[in-house]
Amino acid sequence: MSAVTTRHSDAEAARNRKFGPLYSRNVRAVVARGLMATKSSNWMVMLSGFFEPVLYLIAMGVGLGAIVGSVPGPGGGEISYAAYIAPALLAVSAMNGAVYDSTWNVFFKMNFSKLYQGMLYTSLGPIDVAMGEIFLALLRGLMYATGFTAVMAVMGLITTPWAILMIPAAVLIAFGFASFGMGITSFMKTFQQMDWINFAMLPMFLFSATFYPLSVYPQYIQWLIQAMPLWHGVELLRQISVGIFTPATAVHIGYYLVMIALGVLLTTSRLRRLFLK
């Protein structure tokens, strides 16, 4: 008995490569597929994702803002209510988009459209698929953040050139949530379990100093909220929007860097459970 061994050198090279069986260094094929699918059928979904924070900004910022008037911003200066909540809405939209892309979207493509099964029967490995999906989520986040920042500028809510940095910061926030979301999805087996994700996100959206300052809460509630990721995102973008930076800025950025590191670690360790059963 003899085995065909013509490809032995390839095999040898792969064994020596990091993540050999899980990675074929072809993330761009997954990204190209995502862009092609967006072009042909998903652009309506994309558009609705862009309008959501804009509608909130108009309803709450302009509508409610007329009653509220101006509020103290970061650093103590008075800013309009719309200018106060706009960066928070951007942070929320970065979170929502990234979580949707890395949880529901991945769950659906894994279990229902069977898209990943097709991909994983090619040369692609789970790392190619996971990195491609996260990259697409961040690209979408980048587009939304750019669009929303432009809307803020048009509405006269931007007063400093520093505000342009909200765009990369929003991508940083999206990365933090996307890297964790995919790892968490690997534990999910049913739609009911997927609903828990929404259950965790809604209170974060409402209470993370999004619409009013943290100081309205008793101290122990403040600590709880400060432990949550969204609050750091809201505060980071709010500081950037007026160009006021404090040591807390570094803490917020550091929080996300740690979150990304842990999220990537979690997702990588769960890749076999997520994709290869």
Added chain:
Amino acid sequence: MSSPAETGPPQYVITAENLTKRYGDVVAVDGISFSVPAGEAFGLLGPNGAGKSTTMKMIGGVSQRTSGSLNIMGMDPDQNGPEVRAHLGVVPQQDNLDEELKVRDNLLVYGRYFGLPMSYLRPKADELLEFAQLTDKAKSKVDALSGGMKRRLTIARSLINEPRILLLDEPTTGLDPQARHILWDRLFRLKEQGVTLILTTHYMDEAEQLCDRLIVVDKGRIMAEGSPASLIREYSTREVLELRFGSERNATVGTELEGIGERLETLPDRVLIYAHDGEAALEEVSARGLRPVTSLVRRSSLEDVFLRLTGRSLVD
């Protein structure tokens, strides 16, 4: 049908030894061993839950084996998943075409997953659309295709990387007879080109048509192995006599039929007599004064072998 003539020892493209897969306490594949030479059409037959699909997944390296060894063209799919799959084409049980892409784009994008250049993929995609008789559907959406067309597109897609081994998991389930025959014809052509076919199926006629050699799997174990003809020789008789006495009489008539043929099987709706010569057995039945409502002499088929080996009770 026999394997293509070869000089020297056969080149095995797949060798499995004591291949085992457990999901928790459930043993899906229980220590099976088999080898497949290049160019063979090799069938895995078995009832639902026998471990056929799991075996296919382990060959593709998308499911890790629990123990045993597996060698695909000199490589271990658990260690070299991407390299092994570069030479595999896979037609899964359920179509998993990319519904968000058009027909031709499905082929192009799938080829990109293998890292193949567009200069190769464009003419290849057109060639495969021709092969799958889908050229005029190139720009259609996938969900506008019929079941047979989707199946053909899935097969065309599996060929984009010119695989040396094609894994087909129940390729014709759910297709009408016309679509099945077109598919069989395409699979024959691939076999003629030297592609190794690994095929699971529920359809015994399909296995008899397509497979040079097959294994019958039940509860994760190999029950029998051989060519369709040799399995029929070994596990059944040349002919089968089917008798219907009406559902009340079928059960009681058994004792009166004893001794006719080599083996007797009583089912609720009919009695089967396995015999070398079915006509002679029928004459014997008449000679004993029994008058069946209907009688039929037919050649033994793989289905008889299958049911004998895996039983008649329903598996879910």
